[in-house]
Amino acid sequence: MTTYDVPKDAAKRRHWVIYQLRVRGTNLRRFAFQIGVSQQAVSAALFSPSSYIETALAKELGLKPQQLFPERFDSAGRRLHATRSPQRSRAPLGRNVQVPGVA
Secondary structure (H helix, E strand, O other): OOOOOOOHHHHHHHHHHHHHHOOOOOOOOHHHHHHHOOOOHHHHOOOOOOOHHHHHHHHHHHHHHHHOOOHHEOOOOOEEOOOOOOOOOOOOOOOOOOOOOOO
16 A cells, blocks of 8 residues: 555544554544644544644655545645644633633
């Protein structure tokens, strides 16, 4: 299977992406850390749209996002679905923390 033989089925594509990352000496966890998101965010992006992660994954694999996720783009290369931003980790607010504008 060449780099351009990306499986169309989402479950098969997930395994293919994991394999391609391993061939390149990394894995989902390391890749997620490298781009500043959680491993869960990368896993979720393999099944639902996330422009940032799609672009980063495609770049890592030497592809365009349209080649990696063709069902998420129209024939002109425009995105079909709204994307969500990856959740960055935030420290929870403690009990005695003063929040500006809150009494």
